Amino acid sequence: MAEIIVKGGFVIDPTRKIDGDVGDIAIKDGKIVDKVSSSAKVIDAKGKVVMAGGVDIHAHVAGPKVNVGRLFRPEDKLLSGFCRSTMAQKNGYRMESGFSIPSTFKTGYDYARMGYGFVMEAAMPPIHSPHVHEEIHDTPIIDEAALPVFGNNWFVMDYLKKGEVENTASYIAWLLKATKGYGVKVVNPGGTAAWGWGLNCVSLDDPVPYFEVTPREIIKGLLEANEYLGLPHSMHMHQNDLGNPGNYKGTIESLKISEGVKPKNKFGREQVMHSTHLQFHSYGGTGWGDFESKAKEVMDYVNKNKALTVDTGNVTFDETTTMTADGPFEHHLQGLNHLKWCNVDVEMETAAGVVPYVYDPNIKVCDIQWAIGLELALYAKDMNRIFITTDHPNAGPFTRYPRVMKWLMSKKSREAVIDSFKHKDKVIAATTLHQIDRELTLFEIAQMTRSGPAKSLGLGNIYGGLAPGMSADVSVFNLNYKNMPSDPDMIEKAFQRAACFIKSGEVVVMDGEVVSNGHKKTVWVNVNMPENPQVMRDITQSFTKDYTVQLENYPVKDYLAPHPFVINVDVEA
Numbered sequence: 240m241a242e243i244i245v246k247g248g249f250v251i252d253p254t255r256k257i258d259g260d261v262g263d264i265a266i267k268d269g270k271i272v273d274k275v276s277s278s279a280k281v282i283d284a285k286g287k288v289v290m291a292g293g294v295d296i297h298a299h300v301a302g303p304k305v306n307v308g309r310l311f312r313p314e315d316k317l318l319s320g321f322c323r324s325t326m327a328q329k330n331g332y333r334m335e336s337g338f339s340i341p342s343t344f345k346t347g348y349d350y351a352r353m354g355y356g357f358v359m360e361a362a363m364p365p366i367h368s369p370h371v372h373e374e375i376h377d378t379p380i381i382d383e384a385a386l387p388v389f390g391n392n393w394f395v396m397d398y399l400k401k402g403e404v405e406n407t408a409s410y411i412a413w414l415l416k417a418t419k420g421y422g423v424k425v426v427n428p429g430g431t432a433a434w435g436w437g438l439n440c441v442s443l444d445d446p447v448p449y450f451e452v453t454p455r456e457i458i459k460g461l462l463e464a465n466e467y468l469g470l471p472h473s474m475h476m477h478q479n480d481l482g483n484p485g486n487y488k489g490t491i492e493s494l495k496i497s498e499g500v501k502p503k504n505k506f507g508r509e510q511v512m513h514s515t516h517l518q519f520h521s522y523g524g525t526g527w528g529d530f531e532s533k534a535k536e537v538m539d540y541v542n543k544n545k546a547l548t549v550d551t552g553n554v555t556f557d558e559t560t561t562m563t564a565d566g567p568f569e570h571h572l573q574g575l576n577h578l579k580w581c582n583v584d585v586e587m588e589t590a591a592g593v594v595p596y597v598y599d600p601n602i603k604v605c606d607i608q609w610a611i612g613l614e615l616a617l618y619a620k621d622m623n624r625i626f627i628t629t630d631h632p633n634a635g636p637f638t639r640y641p642r643v644m645k646w647l648m649s650k651k652s653r654e655a656v657i658d659s660f661k662h663k664d665k666v667i668a669a670t671t672l673h674q675i676d677r678e679l680t681l682f683e684i685a686q687m688t689r690s691g692p693a694k695s696l697g698l699g700n701i702y703g704g705l706a707p708g709m710s711a712d713v714s715v716f717n718l719n720y721k722n723m724p725s726d727p728d729m730i731e732k733a734f735q736r737a738a739c740f741i742k743s744g745e746v747v748v749m750d751g752e753v754v755s756n757g758h759k760k761t762v763w764v765n766v767n768m769p770e771n772p773q774v775m776r777d778i779t780q781s782f783t784k785d786y787t788v789q790l791e792n793y794p795v796k797d798y799l800a801p802h803p804f805v806i807n808v809d810v811e812a
């Protein structure tokens with residue numbers, strides 16, 4: 240079948256410690272192989288950089304809150320997107336619309352143009368999982384998975400109040416199967432449930448009303464349940480008290496809950512907790528007046544604790560849309576900027592809010608947030624444990640990843656931004672970015688965007704590298720490893736439009752343009768374990784008593800996820 244050889248590029252593959260060696264990548268039947276026949280199609284990568292396909296560990300790209308954003312922000316589409324020609328549409332390519340919340344088609348095409356092959360939808364409300372899968376199905380080219388949210392789920396809070404980790408684990412296994420979900424996501428544990436009554440849990444020891452369980456107990460219990468099951472990914476956490484000055488102490492305190500929990504899985508994952516969009520959780524000061532960066536303090540802790548992986552959540556200075564399962568935070572944000580606000584509370588499970596936000600470089604707070612996101616990466620010691628994200632679209636759209644890479648790779652480009660600030664001196668005083676000379680290498684960028692996130696997700700032998708046997712996701716960029724451009728903008732440009740991107744063995748992008756819709760997959764986790772009679776009784780009872788849908792109509796039907804890639808996990812009794 241189809242054979243391709245990517246010839247003569249500077250190969251960068253952290254999974255095999257290859258840093259810029261000139262070599263060929265051979266592809267056959269969707270996989271990377273040792274060699275191919277002489278009839279293989281040749282892609283000339285001479286003078287260019289060759290990496291594995293990008294892996295995005297955290298983005299909001301599909302489902303109800305993303306679609307609320309698309310619906311209630313028609314203005315987001317007015318100045319962006321384009322209608323493809325009639326000819327292109329005849330060939331099966333679709334219209335692309337939206338800037339901060341792109342349509343499903345634009346989402347797939349834009350990731351592919353940047354050489355990304357796998358994207359994790361970061362927050363799936365379980366009862367709305369059919370919606371998530373319908374949008375994933377519509378998104379071309381990229382492989383996707385979705386994380387159902389557990390941190391405010393009534394079953395979970397009931398079990399963990401009683402310290403029942405095994406029952407929690409059985410419930411997680413059942414829910415992953417029902418939703419075709421990938422792992423355990425936690426958003427503002429306890430706080431979003433409290434928001435059902437207009438309240439919040441700000442500290443780790445604030446009990447949830449009526450449930451009398453604390454965020455600390457929820458985090459600890461879910462960490463243990465995750466390892467009891469041996470899931471490919473760790474518990475994936477958005478912490479309490481997001482976005483408030485002084486929150487860094489609570490951040491470190493909740494990261495510490497991971498101490499003493501051991502990773503147990505057969506997928507090569509070494510962490511027990513992934514802490515997402517850490518930028519929003521690294522704030523010092525007591526109010527917006529004395530607001531300052533605590534990135535150094537937070538990273539000092541992360542550097543020491545191997546049980547953690549993190550992602551940055553970099554601010555990109557755009558007009559964007561915030562959307563999160565942190566209901567009380569979104570209400571608080573609307574109180575600050577008075578822009579439109581949407582809230583949805585989801586029965587028994589979670590809630591969400593959506594508010595537009597403008598990260599304006601003339602505002603000191605936004606500038607400090609921008610600096611914090613970059614400081615986190617520049618203070619990191621192990622680049623396989625920290626990943627580039629923008630919590631798309633919360634801190635900015637994912638299409639800005641190339642810009643973030645430029646900032647991390649070039650002090651000159653960072654200084655140009657700092658020089659443009661209206662409150663330059665105040666920003667310099669409240670952050671340390673100006674004093675940091677470090678510039679990340681292409682190898683480190685590949686760790687942060689490829690090998691690291693793939694390993695953290697437990698997908699390290701499929702994605703994120705170029706070893707024989709792995710999925711043939713190969714990106715080629717117009718960058719000369721031996722002669723990097725002196726103009727940092729050329730780095731951004733090169734990462735924005737891949738010279739070539741091969742997804743699962745098929746050329747899908749050439750010279751920055753989409754040339755094929757590819758054949759995407761949806762990845763989920765299926766836990767095989769003996770049925771737990773108590774948990775099944777609890778679920779049946781609750782669907783009779785509390786849910787507005789019937790139990791048999793709850794699970795995602797197979798036809799909604801027609802391109803499955805199922806990862807099986809076996810748990811013994």
Ligand SMILES: [Zn+2]
Binds near residue numbers: 515564
């Ligand atoms: Zn979040």
Ligand SMILES: [Zn+2]
Binds near residue numbers: 297298299516563633
């Ligand atoms: Zn998020």
